[in-house]
Amino acid sequence: MSGEIPPVVTERVVGRVGAALTARLAWRNLRRNRRRTWITATTVALAVLMLQLQVSTTIGIERQSMDNLIGYQTGHAKVLAAGYFAEREELPLDRALTHVESLRRRVEAVPGVAATAARVVFAAQLSDGRDQVPCTGIGIDVAGGETDVFRIQQAITVGVFLKADEPGLLVGGGLAELFGVQPGGWLTVVAKTRHGAYEALELPVVGLVGTGNPDIDRMSFFVPIGTARRMLLMDGAATEISVRFGRGAREGATLGRVRGALAAETGVEVQGWRDLEQEFLVFAQLERVAHGIFVAIFVLLGVVGVANTVLLAAFERTREIGMLMALGMRGTGIQRVFILEGALLGLVGAGVGSLLALVLMVPYATIGLDLSALYGEVDIGYPVKDRIYGALSAGALGVVWLLTAALSAVASLYPALRASRQRPAEALRHV
């Protein structure tokens, strides 16, 4: 013999099944018992329908709430006097910003900042001569950026907006209802000046606002900043400078730049709206968990359905599996077929559920759901007005869809393992 070993050209791994074949097998298996497939898919679809609607509602109502808070109350960030934030519930007038205009100019020069506005926020009592109600007064700079930062003007339900330095009151709708006052009526503002003396001022109501935010509608009134400064002896000072970021500006980065621009400034602190509204964010988190638990149970049931079906299929096909093994298919190959079967089942079911959800979500996102019809005049904890709109987010739809399919695949692990752990000879003998 020449002793030459012929070169190995290809090596065919016995029993290795390609991905395409695995997919074809899984798909064919699903089609073999169509009724069962559809029943299982229906269970998954129901669960996914609930999940999608829940996700849509949560995203929608949170987006609306944040938009409301930013648009009426916090802006994207606030520049405050050092120490104000820690005492913010007291609305301390002695922690006020001086040289307001120069601060505003410096903040407005920061890239990403669209506008700034100075406000004087103060603790006050509103009185009609008979009843006296504690509330929050907000002095707004009508001529100096207020309307570029906040949308109070657009929320006027009756009457007109304040004019710069023309004494007048804009009252939250809930407060106005309490006093039974309309534009043209008069109310007395009682507040403590910066030096702690009480001061009262009678002002005409020029308009009412309805924002959906109970902090404003039930608790607040607006006056021109000049009126507030004179009454409270603030002398050109402000308790805060609210900052609105431009469209598309990255929130965290812009906040960082604003902080950077004022870093050298002692006696000043910058807070993002997420810090200012931490309580709301915690509340939203709680709601998410509370609702999530229920939806999770539905998804669990759907996934149990998938696991069930795949396990049934595994029992049913004992002979067939034995045959495939006898022909050289490996255990892992069998496992893959069954796992893929579960995944496909999840994909189909979740797909159907997502499509159904989409059909419902289009009107939900455009027409919305009238809350007052559902709940009446109840504060549901979210600062939203009258209607909630679901969010139509392709990303969320897709994530929920694929996640369900992935869960279905995970649920099929055990059935797949069962299927692959058979002895070919015994399996073949099985009736």
Place this chain on the structure above:
Amino acid sequence: MSEPHRRLPLLRLAWRNAHRSVRRTALTASAVTVAAAALVFGQAYVRGTLGNMVDTYARTESGHVRVRREGFTTRERSLPTHLSVPGAAALARELSGLPGVRAALPRVRAFALVDGAGANRPGLLLGLDLALERDYWRPQAMVASGRLPLAGRAEVLAGEGIARRLGVGVGDSLTLLVQTAHRSLGGLRLVVTGLGRSGMPFLDNAMLIVPLDQAQGMLDLEGGATELLVYGADAGEADALAGAVRRVVENRISGGAEVRSWREQSQLMRLMASAGAAMGVVWALMLLMAGLVVVNTMLMAVMERTREFGTQAALGMRRGDVVRLVVAEGAVIGALGGAVGAAVGSAVALYLGRVGIDFSGFARAIALPFDPIVYPAWSWADALGSVVLGSAAAGLAALVPGWRAARLQPAEALRT
């Protein structure tokens, strides 16, 4: 010719059939188990949460029935002391004698301007009969440090929040300025005997608990109170109680009385109480999903037994009997799954019902009368109900495979 009526031992047959393939039975039952466990725990949790809210609301705000002077509630936000219930103490004694009334408590609620250690701020003055309130507002449970004030003494239990802001502690004194029932200025100097923590931040930042007599004196109420809370044996019977109270109070209070049960007082509470009904929809959907899984597994069980059904049909078993048999099997499996699920759900609910679920981390964000620790309230009815419902859902679901089995032709079925 008519055959004699034969009675099949349905349940025994069903039990035997369920036994034959233990793993398939387990599979069928698993979906019912999940649904039943969720139902038992979910019901306990919802009941615990709602009970917590209603109970806290009733103890601290609404009573089961609340008597106020007409017009007080519409101006509630200014707590108008001049709109008080005159002779509330005497009226309370009379109402306590009504059948089914556990307690009738006069309370005083008013705004006060509080001065202490150089700072001043608005506070909520609460005049409570500290002895009678032990089982209601439970002031003794709120004492975080120091002790409760004593009746007849100018003492106060201040909320931790307001005390911190005023810069006062136990042993310091406070001056309260109030508007009296005659709309004149009144005031009193009180010694802080303790600091209170209710778990509800909106209260802790404002409350000043003083003995009822001190509040009455300060506000010139002379035996009156701003409200009178009546408690019956059960919050569920508040509406009937309100009727009885109304009959007693009628024409006794000049200016008219406003008698309302807790349900009539708060839209939110009504909404919460109806949340139980909304949960019904959730449970129904869940059982539907469990039913669909049962349909699947039992269809397979039926197909596997085609020959057997053929034999039975050839021996003269009627179609109706076949359906009944399969349905009985479904019901038995459903009951098994339901029992396991109920046991799991009950175990979780009972455990958490003992240790409680702590929501204190979230309490700041909830401006509701709500005790931050929720105890799921497990009930026998839920556990039994979930077994029955699980059994019924699985039985209904088994109709589909049942019909399928009944439609088999004996000859064909035998041939397979």
